[in-house]
Amino acid sequence: MSETPTPAPESPRGSWPLYEIFVRGKRGLNHVHVGSLRAADDRMALLNARDLYTRRNEGVSIWAVRSTDIAASAPDEKDPFFAPSGDKVYRHPTFYDIPEDVPHI
Template identity: 70%
Template structure:
């Protein structure tokens, strides 16, 4: 059996409580239940996580590299979107 015949799942692992799940890689598996188990064996061998999410790679809708120009470049010159134009009062220590 070649791995190519099994669907691909993307794996997200939460390192500890309070952090969000972070994409760590992908696994092949016959279904989602087995994918969680395969992910456990591949990505949490060294106590990297306390929770695992998997999602079928085919279910992910992603932006296309071809759309990079129209998607991301327009934000480049809009410096006013960064909150850097406020004067911080001296007495406010943590902001």
């Protein structure tokens, strides 16, 4: 009589870290956020992201970044956070002379 192997205990999915997934397409120059997923480790995050977000071979590079490692500004602080650049008028091109022969400016 053969014994059935006991499956290894798995950690519940809720305890897996959340990853943000960025994919660079074949025609793109930058990575674009395409979604989020939970995975047990970095390798699993990359494999699952490949299977989930590049099913039609549209990607050439994938970044899987733990959400806890991303520093972001808060949406409710957008006015005070970006306000300092408004008082630096030298950053605006209105003070520069643009030659006539320069197109598309």
